[in-house]
Amino acid sequence: MQLLHTIRTKFAPVLSQWLPDQNSLQASLDRIVASRDASLADYQANVAMPLQKIVGKPPLEIAQAIVQGLQMGDLCSEVSIAGAGYVNLRLSNSFLANACEAAYQSDKVGLQGAQEPKTFVIDYSSPNVAKPMHVGHIRSTVIGDSISKILRFLGHHVITDNHLGDWGTQFGMIIYGYKHFRDDAAFQKAPVAELGRLYRVVQRIIGYQSLVANLETLERNTKLAAEKLQSLTEKQSAAPNDKKLQKELKSAANAAKETAAELESAKLSIANAQSDSSFIERCRAHPQLESRVLKETSKLHHGDKENLGLWEAFLPHCKEEIHGIYERLNVQFDHELGESFYHDMLPAVIEELMLKELATHSEGAICVFLDGFDAPMIVQKQDGAFLYSTTDLATALFREREFEPDACLYVVDHRQSEHFQKLFAVLAKLGLTHTTFKHVSFGTVMGQDGKPFKTRSGENIGLESMLDEAIARAWEVVCNPNRIKSFGMELTEEEKRDIANKVGIGAIKYADLSHNRTSDYVFDMDKMVQLEGNTAAYIQYSYARTRSILRRASGEEFQITDWPAASIQIAQPAERALAMQILRFEDTLMQSTHDYLPSVVTDYLYELAKLFSSFFDQCPVLKAETPELIRSRLKLTELTGRVLKQGLELLGIETVERM
RNA sequence: GGGGUCAUAGCUCAGUUGGAUAGAGCAACGGAUUUCUAAUCCGUAGGUCGUAGGUUCGAAUCCUACUGGCCCUGCCA
Incomplete structure (x- = not known):
């Protein structure tokens, strides 16, 4: 309600x-x-x-x-x-009791739903398919999935679309890699792994070459920064009280420190690479690799038979790979219209922009200049190639025609906020004014050191291995034989696997969703799988306890099955607190969709689970004083369980009957 | 240089259209158990909400300046 x-x-x-x-x-x-x-x-x-x-x-x-x-x-x-x-x-207690009664009778735990359902197109996850998915992709996927589910539950029409990066430079990279570095046997055996390896090989060479190419500039900048610092220091000693000078000095000192550190790390990387002679040989054999890769990409885009053939051969494997991950995460999309889908529509976009005199030629490229931005939005490069901004425009125009949405949400990381501001400004100029476009941005996942979450060698952390680890840890804790034995529960291997899986995946999702969407958060596997405090497991456990009580009620010892016909009574403080929280479910969902914040829902569920624990502690259910009270509390327990389950479901988190 | 964003307990974080004495969890300490699943519950302790001004009945929240961190800033996505 x-x-x-x-x-x-x-x-x-x-x-x-x-x-x-x-x-x-x-x-x-x-x-x-x-x-x-x-x-x-x-x-x-x-x-x-x-x-x-x-x-x-x-x-x-x-x-x-x-x-x-x-x-x-x-x-x-x-x-x-x-x-x-x-x-x-x-x-009043009577109001709470009646409202809970109504919620119990309803199939959607009392939901009234939106008075004016709207159509939403939600763009989330959107990974580049040729690259391995890493921890950075989890936020978009999990947040977008949850927002979609909440809006849909409230009665809105929701269209989800995974805007795959299936047409970009990364394909140029693996095409080049495949042509020059492939291991046929490995490709036969495990195509995706081999493509991943090829991607990394090419990326490493490009990275090394760009470091070497920029070394001179970096050295010069470092020297300049040091000189500037030196001269400012001298000036400072002449005029020690000049505030402006002090400020300049400080920023010069920072700049000098930064460039020096950058130079140092570049030199180190280069030295490391040079100790690998076969790698260096490869770099020599493939000079200017970045532009070679761009050529492969360009050939693909212009319909080169060989490259198009390779792309068509690679894509199914790449898709299969990411679908495997989505299956593990239990995430589905209505559409999966990747960048390649829009390729043929791009020239028409440029044409329309030119026709409406929004775009102009500038420095050899085609740009849209916008008020309030220094840099224009570039829609076609000097070499004639299109960019993601072009694709995004085509995508928005297509969705407008195809779906006629009231709102389009882009669940994309906050670093792209300026891109989206420009995109939305251009869309408004193109006349798409009755649709609300919104960048649902999110913060960065940080490591324990407060820097973006990477492995020690600076690589992104693979999503698959992260999920494996979460499940393994969930197994250790949840299926601990001592714990299970302590309350006489016997679980089959299959049941244990199911529990570890749902708890492990739930832990990862919940940790992500429970932080404020817009802020960065520190990734701490220990904590999220810890099953204490504000975690998915605590809520899943609360749900399992509601099921346990209901199972016992209808079991041999009590043989009570008629509680659905009884009436709910609210008298104890723990009962009324629990009842009120149950009734706040819809308000919470509405508040959560106001600014697309799943953390509002996690907070709610955590509070509900805590209130249930207090209720569990203070109000005996099966041993309550009267038969009426037993049935009333059974009903409240069942209702609580339904809300917990439904709430977790809206977060994309599954429940188990026993754990 | 310009722009964005953030700063809250020892740690990790809530606190959204400004509301009463700023809240959780973890860690620390103390209590509750012949258990309806102790993965629990109850309690103690911990704070000049980065600094300084301003707006008003009222500010962690809005505005201005400053300090510090992160991010973006014309041809990757």
Whole structure:
């Protein structure tokens, strides 16, 4: 149910006497919120204080007038005024009980759903298929999947699209690699692994060559920075109190330090590479590899038979690989329209931009210049090739025609925010003004050292091995024989595998979703698999406990099966706290979709699981005083389980009946 | 140089349209168990919300400046 809306509706007639205008009335109603401190109130209306200017009376007097005018009916057991003029509400136990009853009878745990369903296109995951997927891809995939599920559950029309990078430079790299470095036997045996190896071989050579090529510039810059620092230091000693100079000195010192460190690390990498003689030989044999790779890419894009043939041969293998990962993550898409799908539409995009005089030639490229940005959006390179900005424009135009969405969400990392600002500005100029485009950005996954999460040698961490490790650790903890024996549970091997799998994958997903989407977070496998505190396992465990009680109830010892027909009673503090949290489910989902924050849902579920634990501790279910109470609590337990399961499902996390 | 973003307990983090005494988890300490699954519950301790101003009934939250970190900044995606 939409609890907040129900409460706010009661306030509307009273507040409208001072706020005849709909907008200001709504703004005032929005100040009625769940109380942060449950000991003060369940809900609080912070409406009287801002009204003092409009009404011309002290807040306390206004609050009194509000309370006198309110017709809360059965909803509240207590309405009071506190502090500077807060109107505090205490929901009545009978209301909570009835509302839980209704939620229990409903097939969607009481969900009313969106009044005006909208159409969303959600673009997420979108990896480059020829490269191995790494930890950086997990956020987009997991966040996008969760947002899609929540919106869909609320009744919106959601179209998910995995915009695969299946047409870019990385294919030039593996095509070049395949032509020159392939191991046929290895390719026969495991094509994806071999392609991955070829990608890394080519990447390493390009990396080395670019380091060598830039070494001179780097040395010069380092020298210049050091000289600048030197001269500023001299000036500083002449004028020690010049603040501007001090600032300059500081930034010069930083710059000198940075360039020196960069030079040092470049030299080190080069020295390391040079100790590998076969590698150096390869580099000599393939000079200027980057431009050779670009040529292969360009040939592919221009329909070269051989390259197109290789691309067609590689792509199914690459797709199979990532589909394997999606299967493990239990993530599905409605569409998988990659970059290659849009290739033929790109010239028309440029044509339209030129025709509408949005794009101009500049320095040999075709660019769209936008107010507020120094650099233009480049849509066609000097060499005639298109860029991802061109593809993104074509994609947006295609989706507009095909799906007619109300909103398009791009779940992409925050470093691309400027790209999306430009993209959206151009789309607006192209007349796509009735669709809301939104970059749902997210922060970087950091290592323990506070730097982007990489292996010690600087490589990205493979997604597959990360999932394997999470599952292995989940196994160790969950299927620990001592623990299982301690409460006499016998699990088959198959059941153990299933549990370890769902707990391990759940741990990774939950760790990602529970952090605020926009902030960076430190990746800590120990912690996320630790199964204590704010983790998926704690919630999954709570769910398993609800199932355990229900299993026992209908088992031989108690033989109770008639609780669905009984009525829910709310009396104990732990019962009412649990009931109220259950009823806040829909409000939580709506709040979560307001700015696409799955962490709102994780917080909610964690709180619900904690409240259930308290309830479990303080309110015996099967050993309650009366048969009626036993049945009431069984019903509440079942309802809690349903919400926990549904909530986890919206996060893409599965549950188990026993763990 | 320009722009973006972040700074909250020892650690990892919540705190979204400004609301009452700033909250969790971990780590530390103390209690509860013949268990409806102790992977639990209850409690103690821990803070000048980066600094300085401003806006107002009220600021961790909004504005300005400063300090520090990360990111982006014309032909990769």
